[in-house]
Amino acid sequence: MFTLAIHGGAGTLLRSAMTPEKEAAYLQALNDALDAGFQLLKKGGNALDAVQAAVITMEDSPLFNAGKGSVFTHTGMHEMDASIMDGRNRAAGAVAGVERVKNPVELARAIMEKTGHVMLSGTGALEFAKKAGLKLEDYDYFFNQLRYDQWTQVRNEDEFALDHNIQITEKKFGTVGAVALDRHGDLAAATSTGGMTNKRYGRVGDSPLIGCGTWADNSTCAISCTGHGEVFIRAVAAYDVHCLMEYKNMSLQQAMEEVTLRKLVAMNGEGGMIGVDASGNAALVFNSEGMYRGWRNEKGEEVAIYK
């Protein structure tokens, strides 16, 4: 059995703003990402490569808030976060607030494999990316008219009205992620994001935080989250799913519902998560209006946006 599941963020366009053309483009992009990862799994490739390939496909699409489609920070830049985790040994890599890197998930992978560290940040992370030979892009690569327009709507907000800004952009939090089980029985997870529109002060959300936005352990599950990052951090959302499975013997679906539909809702934490367990079951759970998502294995597949 091998399984791949992906998400392109719980911060979907409101149903009222979706057109048939836009919907078709999103569904196509999700299918492309599933194809990229699934082909590797089918050939016996490992879960780590599969989640990376799926995430890269979404990072390279302008439709999702990650890589090329990243939103604008308060200063008009693009600061990206990503993480990856290997279920075989809990090896993990993460990067916060990095600019210019074309595929932040590749940087997270390089950090995991080449540094002895788990997490690098900011200009130091960019310095390491250069040393590791990762592909960099210039400002123009990340420019996107839709994201720019979103940003100009909020960038002149009173600088102390940070909470207010979050409210305005709340439905726009976007993230991409993938989880996989490969033919060898190994799990992996990866998450990547451009963060929050008009982000300031080097804010870090849950996406690059191991245990919060990303988790993988062969004994339980692989998880990638998307949503209101601050609440996912305070809930240690991804690792909580692991603990409910390990300590309470819940199934993946039960544990993800407990965290997403009960605990996160009680903390006003809008969003969702995708997961795969060691038997290849996929689960995709969200408490928001929609979540760009898809899964595929030998038994079937699904790609969807709304409930």
Added chain:
Amino acid sequence: MFTLAIHGGAGTLLRSAMTPEKEAAYLQALNDALDAGFQLLKKGGNALDAVQAAVITMEDSPLFNAGKGSVFTHTGMHEMDASIMDGRNRAAGAVAGVERVKNPVELARAIMEKTGHVMLSGTGALEFAKKAGLKLEDYDYFFNQLRYDQWTQVRNEDEFALDHNIQITEKKFGTVGAVALDRHGDLAAATSTGGMTNKRYGRVGDSPLIGCGTWADNSTCAISCTGHGEVFIRAVAAYDVHCLMEYKNMSLQQAMEEVTLRKLVAMNGEGGMIGVDASGNAALVFNSEGMYRGWRNEKGEEVAIYK
């Protein structure tokens, strides 16, 4: 019942390098930190203020790797991390890689209370610190001959020998932290560090990561960790204690021993942690040669360094 526990890092001087004079100075500094927090608890103050006061005392001492005593990064600077968490509502604040701030734990508190975010990083965090009116210091304030000498021993290592550097400085990882239960039955935790000697690339350890280095929830416990940060991240060490208590009904002591003496040891994660539960029991557990530590409540007190 009210209880305070503190640590000044599991990266103690090796017993062979300790002198009676140095030992007396460390024990005095630990007592000073206990005094600062305990006086507040005695007067009915809240746990959050108590852990902050204890951590500030240690940040202001040159003996510990946090605040004034922070180690040197690869470029000869001081980049500090800190976090704080309120057990009443799981509110949390954290900062990674901030320079010049005299008391990073105060910055973590300000992030928790004033931004709507949990975690800020780098130059953005410094920008917010200025806006929040926190006290900044110049380079000279953080200069310390011992730390400088430690750094000069390793700064010229081959730039790719990152792992080797870590080995050399492994016994020097230092962190300070405090956990408390107040008279109102509320728990809080705080952690602060100057990071790793010769640190590069904006490396982030476990100290500013909620669930890894710091945790507080009135339903279970308050935890502050110290040790080989990368492993504590991959173990989600602090939140795992919470889960073992909540899901497996372990006591604080049992849960901390399970994580520190079994799980972390299996992952080669040297270090320790301190905790207080909702009944005011303190636990101080480490798998390293020593951990600067102390606790105090109405029943007793202890200050110690080695096993």
